[in-house]
Amino acid sequence: MATTVITNISSLVTNDPSLGEGPLGTIRDAAVVIDGDRVAWVGTSSKAPATDNRVDAEGRAALPGFVDSHSHLVFAGDRTAEFNARMSGRSYSAGGIRTTVAATRAATDEALDANVRRYVHEALRQGTTVLETKSGYGLTVEDEARALRIAAAHTDEVTYLGAHIVSPDYADDPAAYVDLVTGPMLDACAPHARWVDVFCEQGAFDGDQARTILTAGAARGLTPRVHANQLSYGPGVQLAVELGAASADHCTHLTDADVDALANGTTVATLLPGAEFSTRAQWPDARRLLDAGATVALSTDCNPGSSFTSSMPFCIALAVRDMGMTPDEAVWSATAGGAAALRRTDVGRITPGARADLALLDAPSHVHLAYRPGVPLVSAVWRAGAREA
Ligand code: NIG
């Protein structure tokens, strides 16, 4: 297998403190050797071993590819009008999901597949090399299973979210919908997914329903993750921790007990600032979670309703400006934090043996991701050792 060295990197984030300075393990004047799909060596440029190929980074910064652990890409239709209405003062509610459900059910497999492909590629160009995505806009046995099959063609990180809202077909009988989600729909979906998720919120599923659904998913080998405490205070975060969920996502409205639970449990707190941006909601308090000792991930929540961005750099900039994170913390959360939220140790780091996923920035340091918001700084991307963008 051919080896390649990327040399003359001004500043390399490894996310391994034993390899460089600070918690990000930053190495100055660095080089990375890629062998096949793996990182074979990292260190200072002058000590790099001989390789078959050589790429000159010309003083750019490099960091691990972003790990976006929360998105909803299997959808059709358009909700521009809903966004416009919100920006004229209307508030966001879970009910908007129904618009996308109708459009998604009406779409062909080819149209849905093309949509996922488009957004995965859009994210890749912005440095995202691992991306989780969910069902949740089908809400019938067939439409949920189809969404997961389509998602699985584009990523290994697939989440069953039949419990996004109660299907409009079951508006009068939510208990029967929970039976469907934990019965025939789970049977059809479990083979295509790694994770099970519930939107635990007023207007979606309460704590008891969420527990039933997550427990049923876990019994079928799916690890829980939870949409928790997004629009209001509620039981989602503590349920996630109690069930050993990989992640509690949103975490916008947290009591001290919720923060304590996250700090003392194994569940990652995944913050999704694109959602607060696009719904004009209060920001999640990343500083409070970090100071308490919780593990924090940052993700896009890319979906047509509450957060139509695929940009991890945008989320980093918001987290630094408005959520109390330092640029180093935000970059860690968008890479190693996302990997932790997906229970992955092969990505989110640039260390020997890791998958060779990295982004080069047209900037001398990763801090520019927050310092230069809105600027397309990602100038090259490798995923599993292949140059993709
Ligand atoms: O994560 N909160 C629930 N689900 C999505 C929004 C989905 C939609 O509005 O279509 C979210 O924000």
Ligand code: FE
């Ligand atoms: Fe979401």
